[in-house]
Amino acid sequence: MLELRNITKHYGARPLADKLSLQVAEGEIVALLGPSGSGKSTLLKIAAGLEAAEAGSVWFDSEDISRQPPERRGFALMFQDFALFPHLDVRDNVAFGLVEQRVAKAQARQRAELMLERFGLAAHTRHRVWTLSGGEQQRVALARALITAPRALLLDEPFSALDAALRLDLQTEFRERIFEAGMATVLVTHDETEARAMATRGLRLVAGHLQQLW
Incomplete structure (x- = not known):
């Protein structure tokens, strides 16, 4: 379980989090x-370790990980700009996290090819990512995130750069893949329709506090 406990953070005088707490269970999308x-x-960013809270702590499975650097937390992040590496082909983009974990490159590439086949992208294995459509690039980004079997998945407006029809298709696919992987997932979005299509629980952040929506 991923937990934020009594997180406090301000932007100037404005509270972004005011003793805010959140729990996300394994297999849950919030x-x-x-x-x-x-x-x-x-x-x-606080959950991922990319930004520090002024007060409070981040926990995972009853362990305080607040002082752990991002690379030790075992979380995967996805952003709206996909953050793929243009100098690498599709296979090596997906294999990147495994190579960073010191998996042999040949083995990492083999596992990446299997993951791409599951995502219907086997024909694009050796293509440069910038030759793919927006939806294909987002699938590559999800494959790269999931291949390392992360403990939690953090999604920041992952579909905002895509057209409406493609967003609907990918929302369903992402939900299925995330549930299949069984990881704690936090989805940041401004679109309530998107949130209801994907999430098991919805919360609204208002003046540093979370309000339950469903």
Whole structure:
């Protein structure tokens, strides 16, 4: 279970988190909604270790990981710009996290090919990522996130750069893949329709506090 305990964070005098607590169970997708600037992305960064809270702590499976660097937390992040590496082909983009974990490159590539086959991307294995469509690039990004079997998945507006029809298709696919992987997942979005399509629980961040939506 991923937990934020009594997190406090301000932007100037404005509270982004005011002694805020959140629990996300294994296999659960929790959506965080709210307007731009409300602090949703900041909470993700605090959970990931990319930004420090002023007070409070981050826990995973009853262990305080607040002082662990991002690479030791075992979480995967996905952003709206996909963050793929243009100098690598599709296979090596997916294999990247495994190579960083010191898996032999040949083995990492083999596992990446199997993952790409599951995602219907086997024909694009050796293509450069910039030759793919937006939806294909997002599938590559999800494959790269899942291949390392992360303990938690943090999604920051992952579909905002895509057209409406493609967003609907990918929401269903992502939900199925995440449930299949069984990891704690936090989805940041401003779109309540998207949140309800994907999440098992929805919360709105208002003035540093979370309000239950469903």
